[in-house]
Amino acid sequence: MYEWLDSLFYLLRISNEVQDKWSCISMINFRKNKNKSLSVDLNQINDKVLLEKMSHTKSNDNAKKFITYKPNPNGKKIIEIKNLNKSFNRNKNHVLKNISIDLYENEHTAILGGNGAGKTTLVEILAGITKADEGEINYLYEYKNSFQEKIGIQFQDSSYPKGLSVKDIISFILDIFKSDLNKDELNALIKIFGIDEFYNKKANSLSGGQSQRLNCLLSILHKPSFLILDELSTGLDVTIKSNIKSFIKEFAKENKITLLLVSHDMDEIQYLSQRIIILKNGEIFVDAKLEDIIKEFGSLTECMDMYI
Numbered sequence: 001m002y003e004w005l006d007s008l009f010y011l012l013r014i015s016n017e018v019q020d021k022w023s024c025i026s027m028i029n030f031r032k033n034k035n036k037s038l039s040v041d042l043n044q045i046n047d048k049v050l051l052e053k054m055s056h057t058k059s060n061d062n063a064k065k066f067i068t069y070k071p072n073p074n075g076k077k078i079i080e081i082k083n084l085n086k087s088f089n090r091n092k093n094h095v096l097k098n099i100s101i102d103l104y105e106n107e108h109t110a111i112l113g114g115n116g117a118g119k120t121t122l123v124e125i126l127a128g129i130t131k132a133d134e135g136e137i138n139y140l141y142e143y144k145n146s147f148q149e150k151i152g153i154q155f156q157d158s159s160y161p162k163g164l165s166v167k168d169i170i171s172f173i174l175d176i177f178k179s180d181l182n183k184d185e186l187n188a189l190i191k192i193f194g195i196d197e198f199y200n201k202k203a204n205s206l207s208g209g210q211s212q213r214l215n216c217l218l219s220i221l222h223k224p225s226f227l228i229l230d231e232l233s234t235g236l237d238v239t240i241k242s243n244i245k246s247f248i249k250e251f252a253k254e255n256k257i258t259l260l261l262v263s264h265d266m267d268e269i270q271y272l273s274q275r276i277i278i279l280k281n282g283e284i285f286v287d288a289k290l291e292d293i294i295k296e297f298g299s300l301t302e303c304m305d306m307y308i
Contacts, residue, residue, distance in 0.1 A: 063285065063306045063307055065284070065285050066285070066286045066288055066293070066296065067284065067286065068287070068288045068289075069275060069287045069288050071104050071107070072104065075104040075105065075107065076105040077102050077104055077105075077140055078103055078104060078139070078140055078225070078226065079101075079102070079103040079126070079139060079140070079226070079258075080102055080137070080138040080140060081099060081100055081101040081102070081126075081135070081136075082100050082135055082136050082137075082138070083099070083135040083136070084098070084100070084122070084125065084132050084134070084135035084136075084137070085132060085133050085134040085135055086118075086125065086130070086133050086282075087133060094282050095116075095118045095282050096118045096121055096125075096132070097282040097283050098135075098283070099118075099122060099135070099282075099284060101277065101284070103226075104258065105225075105258055106252075106253075107274065108258075108259040108261070108274045108275065109258075109259065109260050109261065109273060109274070109275040109276075109277060110261045110262070110263065110269045110272070110276050110277070111123065111260065111261070111277050111279065112269070112276065112277070112278045112279070112304060112308070113279035113307075113308060114280070114308040117279040117280055117308070118279045118281075118282040119262050120230070123228055123230060123260065123262055125137070126228065126260070149177065149222070150225040150226055151226045151227075152219035152220050152222065152226070152227040153228045154215045154219035154227075154229050154230060155215065155230045156212070156215075156230045156231040156234055160204045160206075160211075163202065163204075164202070165199075165201060165203060166195060166198055166199050166201055166214060167200055168203070169203050169214070169218070170186075170190075170217070170218070170221070173218050174186075174221055174222075179221050179223070181221060186221075189217060189221075190217070192247050193213045193214075194213055195214060195217060197210075207235075209235035209236050209237070212234055213236065213240065216229070216244060216248075220248075223255060224257065225255075225258065226257070226258045226260070227248075227252065227257050227258070227260070228260045228262075229248070229259070229260070229261050229262070230262045231263055231264070231265075232245070232263060232265075232268060233245070233263070233265050233268050245268060249271065249272055259273075261273055266300060269300065270290060270300060274289060274290060275287075275290070276288060276290055276293055276300065278303070278304065278307050278308070280308065286303065286307060
């Protein structure tokens with residue numbers, strides 16, 4: 001029917017490396033558009049103080065690092081990031097500088113930072129879409145041999161192949177990951193994400209908000225153990241946003257999912273995250289529990305004022 005689709009299935013059949021699955025999937029839905037400039041839509045930022053901060057650039061260049069995070073001593077480490085470096089030009093102007101982070105099972109972490117801080121690059125390296133120049137990422141315990149099958153990725157930007165319906169895309173992802181979702185579970189998810197409104201539409205004709213809903217649904221269909229969410233609420237109306245946030249929080253808790261969130265929505269960050277990492281100029285300046293940040297700075301917004 002579609003020659004490119006036949007070729008894609010062929011690649012998936014002959015591949016013994018799970019990483020190749022994500023390489024193929026990224027062509028369909030999960031790869032960021034490298035030709036589009038990364039920018040923040042100020043109309044989509046809910047926090048007025050944060051909006052003022054971004055407009056007037058209040059950051060303190062002399063701010064000291066606030067790194068106090070201590071994991072649960074009984075927590076299971078699943079990802080170990082060591083001395084990660086990344087640059088995109090010959091002058092070695094590093095986007096990421098010696099980044100070291102340990103992520104734990106059932107831990108919910110938000111990555112924050114201004115434009116160019118390195119948060120999107122870090123997420124793409126973790127997702128296997130971009131390669132680091134130096135450093136290493138170790139996947140531990142049962143994740144060691146099958147980690148890429150256990151990762152779910154929702155990116156803000158996406159593109160879909162011409163001619164395929166939303167129903168086709170969902171079926172395709174279910175088949176790739178051999179998802180054990182039954183029909184009733186799938187229908188419930190489709191309703192929660194509001195996808196029943198456009199289930200039979202062509203995927204490349206969706207609005208930005210509709211694409212965002214579809215992206216998020218696709219990222220959790222195979223019940224991942226590690227979920228990356230990039231600007232989850234962008235373009236969503238209030239009701240759908242509330243439904244999806246509530247579902248993600250409960251879904252992550254029930255399935256012991258490690259959640260990594262990139263967002264400019266303060267309410268979303270504080271609702272979904274326990275741990276906050278703030279990047280500035282490619283370095284980690286803050287790594288602490290949300291409650292400790294509030295005790296130290298008064299609020300998360302005040303903390304961000306210091307570093308962004």
